[in-house]
Amino acid sequence: MDLKGRNFLTLKDFTPEEIGYLIDLAAKLKKDKKNGITGNSLKGKNIALLFEKPSTRTRCAFTIGCIDEGGHPEYLGKDDIQLGHKESVEDTARVLGRMFDGIEFRGFSHKNVEKLAKYSGVPVWNGLTDEYHPTQILADFLTLTEQFGKLKGLNFVFVGDGRNNMANSLMIGCAKMGVNFTCLSPESLRPDEKLITQCKEYAETSGAKLAFTENVEEAVKDADCIYTDVWVSMGEEEKSAERMELLRPYQVNRTMVEMTGKDTTVVMHCLPAVKGNEITEDVFEEHAEVIFDEAENRMHTIKAVMVATLGE
Numbered sequence: 001m002d003l004k005g006r007n008f009l010t011l012k013d014f015t016p017e018e019i020g021y022l023i024d025l026a027a028k029l030k031k032d033k034k035n036g037i038t039g040n041s042l043k044g045k046n047i048a049l050l051f052e053k054p055s056t057r058t059r060c061a062f063t064i065g066c067i068d069e070g071g072h073p074e075y076l077g078k079d080d081i082q083l084g085h086k087e088s089v090e091d092t093a094r095v096l097g098r099m100f101d102g103i104e105f106r107g108f109s110h111k112n113v114e115k116l117a118k119y120s121g122v123p124v125w126n127g128l129t130d131e132y133h134p135t136q137i138l139a140d141f142l143t144l145t146e147q148f149g150k151l152k153g154l155n156f157v158f159v160g161d162g163r164n165n166m167a168n169s170l171m172i173g174c175a176k177m178g179v180n181f182t183c184l185s186p187e188s189l190r191p192d193e194k195l196i197t198q199c200k201e202y203a204e205t206s207g208a209k210l211a212f213t214e215n216v217e218e219a220v221k222d223a224d225c226i227y228t229d230v231w232v233s234m235g236e237e238e239k240s241a242e243r244m245e246l247l248r249p250y251q252v253n254r255t256m257v258e259m260t261g262k263d264t265t266v267v268m269h270c271l272p273a274v275k276g277n278e279i280t281e282d283v284f285e286e287h288a289e290v291i292f293d294e295a296e297n298r299m300h301t302i303k304a305v306m307v308a309t310l311g312e
């Protein structure tokens with residue numbers, strides 16, 4: 001499969017076959033790395049890592065993934081460059097595109113990552129925007145595949161702030177890959193209607209069922225995976241009190257996990273976690289092995305994205 005030169009901005013731009021290919025490639029790169037084998041497909045490539053928002057996993061995954069394949073990563077934090085302050089995003093994009101072979105961007109506005117892609121002329125990878133977090137979904141799907149040996153037909157429940165980057169990207173990914181997706185959240189925190197409509201179209205092809213509910217019992221019954229994320233995303237700190245109030249009934253705790261009626265249910269979290277809010281410490285620790293597999297898989301999947309779109 002040839003993905004050379006492609007951007008990775010949202011999973012909307014990728015077919016189920018392409019998403020499956022990236023997951024398979026990540027599994028292979030993971031196995032190789034465990035056997036002490038790294039590659040050199042990014043040899044001679046310079047990669048810019050732009051971060052307007054902080055990051056542990058995404059930054060480290062791009063850095064290690066790039067170095068493992070022989071490339072050179074350059075971290076550019078929000079105070080290091082002019083992006084959007086003293087210089088337009090379009091101009092910064094054109095400068096970076098003359099010097100770098102690939103650009104990762106984590107920031108607020110999704111429009112900015114689109115502008116970087118449009119004006120830089122090199123592959124641009126979305127490391128999280130307010131609207132989408134597509135590299136996280138590849139790691140989540142690799143983890144689910146490792147746990148269940150398949151993706152299609154699994155019952156996946158996202159619990160929490162349903163209108164954030166994680167819920168949006170998980171819904172797109174599940175709809176494309178035939179994973180039944182339930183969003184368990186207050187009605188006021190459901191994904192955007194336009195995106196739901198688009199995902200329903202993907203689901204018609206894949207066979208995924210999409211559901212949106214406030215009812216905990218109904219949502220988690222038969223769940224193979226319960227997934228949650230912080231109640232207050234980066235940049236929305238002023239909404240903290242309101243979110244706590246709205247989301248308290250949706251904490252992932254032992255009672256909720258027992259309601260699945262299955263003893264094989266996994267609990268996942270993109271991290272960082274605020275234990276005591278969206279998830280209790282006991283449930284987190286009980287599922288820590290899977291949660292940290294998921295964190296490790298960020299590296300293998302991000303490496304796969306770089307290798308597939310830029311590697312020789």
Ligand code: CP
Nearest residue numbers: 055056057058270271
């Ligand atoms: N899950 C995730 O994106 O983590 P970071 O914010 O630490 O990169």
Ligand code: NVA
Nearest residue numbers: 164166233234270271
């Ligand atoms: N929704 C979270 C995801 C963190 C990886 C945020 O945007 O802060």
